[in-house]
Amino acid sequence: MRDEEKLIKELANSFGIQEAYGKSRASHYDAATGTLYCEGLTISKSTVNKALEYFERQKNYRKSIAARSSDCMDQYLINVVAHNAIQMLIENLKE
Numbered sequence: 672m673r674d675e676e677k678l679i680k681e682l683a684n685s686f687g688i689q690e691a692y693g694k695s696r697a698s699h700y701d702a703a704t705g706t707l708y709c710e711g712l713t714i715s716k717s718t719v720n721k722a723l724e725y726f727e728r729q730k731n732y733r734k735s736i737a738a739r740s741s742d743c744m745d746q747y748l749i750n751v752v753a754h755n756a757i758q759m760l761i762e763n764l765k766e
Contacts, residue, residue: 726754
């Protein structure tokens with residue numbers, strides 16, 4: 672654990688908010704509901720699926736024009752990364 676993180680946890684504990692600090696900092700995926708808990712946010716299964724669909728559409732669109740423009744190729748690769756990162760995050764957090 673980094674010194675900064677340890678200090679923050681110690682301060683939270685001294686103020687009696689250790690439990691709340693830990694919950695707001697911990698990211699996890701509830702496979703039963705499809706909900707992603709991340710950075711203190713609750714992201715519904717519907718929103719996660721919309722993000723995947725959005726990046727899939729963008730990826731397909733950018734791929735179709737990527738050969739004509741290096742800017743489009745960069746955008747295509749960014750969408751590939753985003754789409755795959757969401758999929759990998761969900762798979763890793765399920766375990």
